[in-house]
Amino acid sequence: xxxxxxxxxxxxxxxxxxxxxxxxxxxxxxxxxxxxxxxxxxxxxxxxxxxxxxxxxxxxxxxxxxxxxxxxxxxxxxxxxxxxxxxxxxxxxxxxxxxxxxxxxxxxxxxxxxxxxxxxxxxxxxxxxxxxxxxxxxx
Numbered sequence: 001x002x003x004x005x006x007x008x009x010x011x012x013x014x015x016x017x018x019x020x021x022x023x024x025x026x027x028x029x030x031x032x033x034x035x036x037x038x039x040x041x042x043x044x045x046x047x048x049x050x051x052x053x054x055x056x057x058x059x060x061x062x063x064x065x066x067x068x069x070x071x072x073x074x075x076x077x078x079x080x081x082x083x084x085x086x087x088x089x090x091x092x093x094x095x096x097x098x099x100x101x102x103x104x105x106x107x108x109x110x111x112x113x114x115x116x117x118x119x120x121x122x123x124x125x126x127x128x129x130x131x132x133x134x135x136x137x138x139x
Contacts, residue, residue: 018032018131019040021039021068022039022041022049025042031044033046034082035075036076054093054096057096059093059096060100064080077097091138115121
């Protein structure tokens with residue numbers, strides 16, 4: 001009977017583990033990140049990958065993609081936030097994305113607050129002043 005329970009526990013533990021496709025180490029599912037393309041990476045490897053991308057300011061949707069060769073599936077902002085939220089890298093990611101943003105329509109414009117925050121404004125809704133979400137200054 002003990003052997004049966006031992007096998008059951010071993011099977012359960014095996015189902016809760018995966019092999020990181022970057023470092024090839026065995027990891028627990030709760031310590032992993034699943035991308036939209038179904039590739040799996042451990043949080044440590046994915047965090048390191050994101051750190052390099054953010055530090056090099058390679059954060060556009062074309063540059064921030066799955067690290068697996070020939071995949072090219074975009075990494076979503078939610079996936080980046082899930083790993084980097086609460087760190088200085090998350091703030092750098094957001095500010096770099098804002099720097100790289102190019103308005104798509106004639107009704108959008110990019111404003112730079114004196115505090116350094118970049119704000120995207122819909123000019124049709126612009127009533128003359130925009131309140132900065134960071135410093136609360138009106139511009």
